[in-house]
Amino acid sequence: MKIAGKTVCVSLLLTIAMAMRSADQNTKAKSDIPAHLLTCPSPSISLSGKNGVSVTIGSNSQLACKLRPNLTVLTWKISPKVGGPCTLGYRADLNTTDRTNCSDSINWKFRPDLDAALEIRQVGIAQEGDYTCEIAATEGNYQERYYLTVLVHPRLSLYCDDRGTPVCEAAAGKPPAQVLWVVGSNSTPEEEGHKNGTVTVLSRFTEHSSNVINATCMVFHPAVNWSKSIVCHPSNNDISLLSVYIILCLLSIIILMAVIWFFKLHSDRLCHKTKPPEPSPTQSPQDDTMEVEPYTTYVQKENVIYNSVSDLTMGQSHPQGLWPAT
Template identity: 50%
Template sequence: MKAGADMEIAGKAVCVFLLLTIIKLRRTEGIDRVSANLGHSTVMTCQNKTNITMVTWKINLKTGRQCSLAYLRGHKAERINCSNRINWRSRPDWDQALVIQQVGRADEGNYTCEVMNADGNFDRHYHLTVLASPRMALYCDDHGNPVCEAETVKPAAEIWWVPESNSTPRADSHDNGTVTVLSRFTAHSTSGKNPTCTVSHATLNETKSIACFPSHRHLVLYIAIILGFLMIITFAAAIYYLKLHDYRFCHKTKPPDIIPTYSSQDDTVEVEPYTTYVQKENVIYNSVSDLTLRQNLPQGRSPAT
């Protein structure tokens, strides 16, 4: 009796296990696996149903965070704990698709769309994987120095130069799970060869060479500095030369002595008034003398002329 009961319990346990396994397999088969490139956008759609009463997006991220978007017909759409980058593609009353802008590593996880209408409930499951394509860049900076840059998923890539560089690479980590390594070539001499950068990483192995020259902007600046220096030297030499020869830039000059000149006409003009005055005096004197002489003469005689 007891043995029969134990067998029955064991049989039920096996049935439950098989049922759970089948459900799990069916759920696994029903998951759409999608991938998105890091920094790009991706779209996930729901079941194509009409007369939708309610639609909900349930999101379980790989980081453990959960969020959801919900819309009930005739009501305003709601957002719970979701980033602004995750939103409806358009109006949820006629387009229930979900869009993720600038996909990051933290957006990896499971996305489920639940649609409800008069025919029942319909689910669609997604598993999002974010792909980070490695990137290498080799360029010349403003000073004409070669710069090698590599962006990869963690861990950081390794960079080395041929010939060997004296600089130390700098690594910057980003929120999307990538890391950028930057190295500037600062060797004293390249022995006539173009510097070569090599990037090594699990997702990227690449080698590039580049030839850099001083920028025209700095060349013009150097020429201007040299010309200004030469002008200063020339000006100083000119001042020294003039001082050496006792030359004064500013000095008073004595005006030349002016000797007055006289003409005979001026003498005539100056003497003429005096002559006229003397002549008048003589006339008056002669008149007085004649009058006096007449008074003193006897009557009947006249003065001699």
């Protein structure tokens, strides 16, 4: 529609020019032509293509926006995947800039005599999204669009698992890395997504026919290409398993002996508790009397002997006829 309008405008000008020639360059006829028919409005130019830009997380990025002469308004419109939209604007008539809902990582120090590039410092996953620069000028409107993709370098590792199988891992990468083995393997990579949009890819080397495995893993990612080899010994795993089995057997024997000792100890205590107590010997009153009577007889005999001795002593010490009266 814009191209058709331009064609109509050109045709109109040619018609007017022919009329002017037919009037032999009559100045009066020229003056009668409306002034708005001598000029055509500038068509609006729209660049609808979207440029893809990839940036590694943590680095800085700059998005260009070509300035146009007779600039009136310039606006950056940002629609990130995370968070709300952000707007940066400049008005030539007021020579002012403004920003709405934009983070501090977006830096835009616009100067009409320089450029309108947008700088993003330390790009994060939250900055991924659409970036559009719109320019309004006397010649028309212009637009430049970008889609910013943030790349996350995966953490790469190659190791032997507890079975002696080579394992290649590209952890928390964005986009997901491609993991391959130099020697053919029928393994299928396993992918695990994370909340922040990164993906972990893990691949196990499963095709082997010897006790020694020499495998080479290759990782392809927009942020890095990586290759590494490793040698794994599955037989070492058998030895480790045997050691584990031996330890488990010893622990089982110790636990069994402890249980037997525990039950034996408690069974002895139960036997002692159930055995009836032996009755204590009791003494009858007659036994007490029998035990007391010898002592009484002895005391009586002692008293008789004492009295006899006393009488004899008294008789010798007093003359006959001088005994005390009783």
